[in-house]
Amino acid sequence: MTSNQTPETPPTYHTESKIFLKTAGGGQSEHTAKTYHTGLDYFYTYLAETCDWRDDTPIAELTPEMFQEFPPWLLKQTYRRSERSAPAQLAESTRSLYMLAATRFLRFLVLRKRVPRFDYAEYDRIKEELSKATNVKSRPVAQKIPGPEVVAALVHAAEQPPAIKEDAAPGYRRRLMLAWRRNLALVHALRSSGMRVGEVVTLKRGDLDYDRQGAWVTGKGRKTRFVAFDDEAWEAIAAYLTNRQDDTLLVNVAQHPLFCRHDRSARTDRRLPISVRTVQNVIKELSEQANIAGRFNLSPHSLRHFFANGLLQFTGNLALVQEALGHNDPKTTRGYTRIRVEEISASVRAMSD
Structure with a gap:
């Protein structure tokens, strides 16, 4: 230097x-x-x-x-x-x-x-x-999975039409009814498919598979997979889309978001997608209406756990559940499900009979 x-x-x-x-x-x-x-x-x-x-x-x-x-x-x-x-x-x-x-x-x-x-x-x-x-222990799987009665109460709350005054303006009445039909279809879609909330908000009408009664979603890592809807969910989605009347717009129907905004600031000449926060707020508000907020901290992701556990109990096929959820690692899938020791023991005994 x-x-x-x-x-x-x-x-x-x-x-x-x-x-x-x-x-x-x-x-x-x-x-x-x-x-x-x-x-x-x-x-x-x-x-x-x-x-x-x-x-x-x-x-x-x-x-x-x-x-x-x-x-x-x-x-x-x-x-x-x-x-x-x-x-x-x-x-x-x-x-x-x-x-x-x-x-x-x-x-x-x-x-x-x-x-x-x-x-x-x-x-x-x-x-x-x-x-x-600083290890934070995650909640037991059983506390992450809402019971059938919780999900049934959520669906029941979503099925209740909004209370609209008789002298309400036509535009306001239409927005409320569309938001109600959207929220009902949204709850059923999450409940019956196990989609991530980030996948739901990016779905377009063109992603629907009418032959298989489902949709093609793009998940983590830009990977595409098929998700199926049960009859209730499919009917709710169909009713919502019919009432939206997207065919009156100039834009190709396939390009419209599957779930749209219906607030006052949303444009009438095009369809704008809802946000993750909107989905979270819908589940939170319906939980409060159903009086389940105090019993279970329900979120959109809770319905993914509910779907995964139900599908595994019905099929007994962990690989199938892994594919349905879009998981790369079966260890991740096991974190979404509740497998009882008694069921394992009973299955082993049954195989030897």
Whole structure:
């Protein structure tokens, strides 16, 4: 280094985390980037409070002990939902996500060779230790699958037509009736096919298979598969589409979304698709109307669990259920179903008779 050169500023927490969030940490989605950002903010606050970490502290000074002591510190942290609310402890799932952000940030630093006290083996050890410290146990499968009585109550609520005043404007009356028929068809479609909510909202009329009474959906990994509808679902979809009168529009009917918006701001000269949030809100509102919200936390994905478990019980064919759900790994499918030990035992005995 000559007399005119200045020593290079060593990388710091802020410079490295900024790169991480723009690349490895934030490349998945806006929500993921936001979660990682908050988690790394917590980790920096922890370092500042307990390790006398400063803005200009080189990132190379991170040690395994600093990561190991993060979980107990995080356990003591609280937040306020609003200025008037009392402090509440961070949820276990939230702490787990923040620890995941710190762990992936560490991996990022190891790969960039920014932390000399860590090699990849040490990273694996820390990762496993933190994973155990923040492990969030998933709910038992039985708690994810709504019972037949829950789904029946949901369908019953969806079947109730809206209360419309006699002097309501024709346009308003038509929107309410179309939304009602759409929601009924939507509930039946989810219940009888096991589709993901993201698949439902992207369906077009041209995806319907009238010969097989189903539809061709594009799922994860852009993979296409066939889903079937039972008679109730097919009749509800047909009634909804008939009342929509799409053939009065200039656009090719096959290009219209299968499930459309019918709110006041929706255009009348074209059909706009509904969003995932709309589907979630429909299930939530119907759950409240059916008085099942307090008994079961029902969501569109709950109906996927319901379908998978019912199909497996009816067919006993896990491979068939895997194909119907669009799963690559049968282990994933087993997470959607409830297989009783008694049924396995009875089946083994029956085979030997």
